[in-house]
Amino acid sequence: MTANGLKSLLDVCFTAKHIVETMPELPKGMKPRHIHVLEQVEETCLRQGECRVSDVSTRMNITMPSITKLIQEMEAMGMVEKRGDKGDKRVSLLKLTDKGAAHVKKYVRDFHRDWVKNLEDISDDQVREAVEIIEKLHDSMPGRQEEM
Numbered sequence: 001m002t003a004n005g006l007k008s009l010l011d012v013c014f015t016a017k018h019i020v021e022t023m024p025e026l027p028k029g030m031k032p033r034h035i036h037v038l039e040q041v042e043e044t045c046l047r048q049g050e051c052r053v054s055d056v057s058t059r060m061n062i063t064m065p066s067i068t069k070l071i072q073e074m075e076a077m078g079m080v081e082k083r084g085d086k087g088d089k090r091v092s093l094l095k096l097t098d099k100g101a102a103h104v105k106k107y108v109r110d111f112h113r114d115w116v117k118n119l120e121d122i123s124d125d126q127v128r129e130a131v132e133i134i135e136k137l138h139d140s141m142p143g144r145q146e147e148m
Contacts, residue, residue, distance in 0.1 A: 009137060035107045037070050038079060041094045042104050051094045
């Protein structure tokens with residue numbers, strides 16, 4: 001890749017960030033990050049049967065203090081419930097409330113279902129390739145290797 005190629009890639013990443021930031025208007029007080037956390041809680045519960053706060057932190061690559069703050073905000077909004085694990089009281093388990101599940105349905109599943117209709121000319125292989133490139137870009141950032 002050339003320096004100009006990298007610049008083009010970074011420019012399109014900025015565009016992608018802008019797309020995410022301009023998603024449909026959320027209810028008052030909700031942020032796009034809240035929806036992403038709700039989605040991760042639902043997916044983790046479906047895959048594992050339960051979801052720990054640390055699972056969401058790991059999947060989203062967010063520090064525990066940051067994810068804890070987001071979850072507290074969502075608890076206050078009635079989107080998630082948090083309870084201690086019976087086997088290990090140090091572990092907090094998360095569950096979507098009916099309100100949280102309704103938001104995942106509306107702002108993730110239904111929204112994606114409707115949007116994908118306009119993207120039928122993009123193959124799953126192209127999507128996988130784009131994801132791999134963005135992940136490689138992320139992993140190769142200067143200073144990132146020292147964190148790993």
